[in-house]
Amino acid sequence: MTSIQSVEFLDNHRNRKYSAFIEFSGALSDTGNYDSIHGPSPAPFFEGRTTNGAVAGELVAQKLGYQADASMHLVGSVKGNNFAVRDAMASGDRPEDLSGQVSAYLDSVDGVADSDALFFVFNGGNDVIQAILTQDNVKSVALILEAVEGLERALTRLVEAGAQHILAPDFIDASLLPLIIQKKDVVRGQLISEFFNRSYRRMLLSLEQKLKFKFIRWSFDVFFKKLIHEGESFGFINTTDPFSTMPDKEHLDIKQFVFLSEIFPTARAHELMAESILKVIAKQE
Numbered sequence: 060m061t062s063i064q065s066v067e068f069l070d071n072h073r074n075r076k077y078s079a080f081i082e083f084s085g086a087l088s089d090t091g092n093y094d095s096i097h098g099p100s101p102a103p104f105f106e107g108r109t110t111n112g113a114v115a116g117e118l119v120a121q122k123l124g125y126q127a128d129a130s131m132h133l134v135g136s137v138k139g140n141n142f143a144v145r146d147a148m149a150s151g152d153r154p155e156d157l158s159g160q161v162s163a164y165l166d167s168v169d170g171v172a173d174s175d176a177l178f179f180v181f182n183g184g185n186d187v188i189q190a191i192l193t194q195d196n197v198k199s200v201a202l203i204l205e206a207v208e209g210l211e212r213a214l215t216r217l218v219e220a221g222a223q224h225i226l227a228p229d230f231i232d233a234s235l236l237p238l239i240i241q242k243k244d245v246v247r248g249q250l251i252s253e254f255f256n257r258s259y260r261r262m263l264l265s266l267e268q269k270l271k272f273k274f275i276r277w278s279f280d281v282f283f284k285k286l287i288h289e290g291e292s293f294g295f296i297n298t299t300d301p302f303s304t305m306p307d308k309e310h311l312d313i314k315q316f317v318f319l320s321e322i323f324p325t326a327r328a329h330e331l332m333a334e335s336i337l338k339v340i341a342k343q344e
Contacts, residue, residue: 112326
């Protein structure tokens with residue numbers, strides 16, 4: 060962190076609204092948990108992240124006056140507030156999956172969630188991509204429904220444990236990812252992504268009524284479509300190709316690319332994600 064960032068962090072820390080920022084997520088938010096058991100990720104990934112710089116979650120955390128330190132729950136006692144793991148599944152039950160992340164947090168606080176904390180539950184993307192790549196419609200539908208059920212269980216556990224502020228985003232239209240385009244699965248990608256988001260939003264509405272709770276909404280889907288379709292207005296010259304695969308990348312500006320790899324966005328895209336998320340959070344004040 061630079062001296063300027065440190066001063067800004069201290070100012071944000073003094074003026075913070077929430078008591079903590081707790082994150083449960085996957086590849087787009089991990090700041091070191093995956094690397095804690097698999098070893099350092101190679102370039103172009105930066106220090107345990109899946110991008111070339113800071114990820115959106117930690118930028119949001121810093122703006123709110125917090126760090127997004129990796130929880131390190133996969134290798135010992137909880138050390139930080141970011142439980143995200145790169146390969147986390149919403150439907151799984153491993154320590155790295157969403158359920159395991161929530162369990163690690165709740166175990167560390169004796170089962171009582173901080174009612175003044177902001178919880179960022181940003182998961183399901185790995186499940187969606189797996190469902191798209193699974194060329195069996197019955198299995199794909201089952202994967203999506205299991206993911207939504209996993210998210211429902213995690214959100215329910217947090218609310219019942221005392222959480223009062225939960226940011227619960229949807230997921231993107233994965234057909235926009237270079238990986239899906241290259242595999243010529245665009246139509247399938249659109250349909251499955253839409254099915255996930257419809258099912259997820261329906262679940263949130265039902266859960267709000269059941270628990271008498273209001274989730275904070277941010278549409279990753281709407282944001283990302285705008286980023287891709289209006290890329291030039293954000294300073295991007297390429298919204299389809301991974302920067303890491305460009306043959307002449309040493310002569311290109313990575314900040315002008317949306318994608319770093321076939322799946323993961325650049326740090327610049329993460330910065331814009333954070334700005335969009337922060338606008339939604341600000342409306343809660």
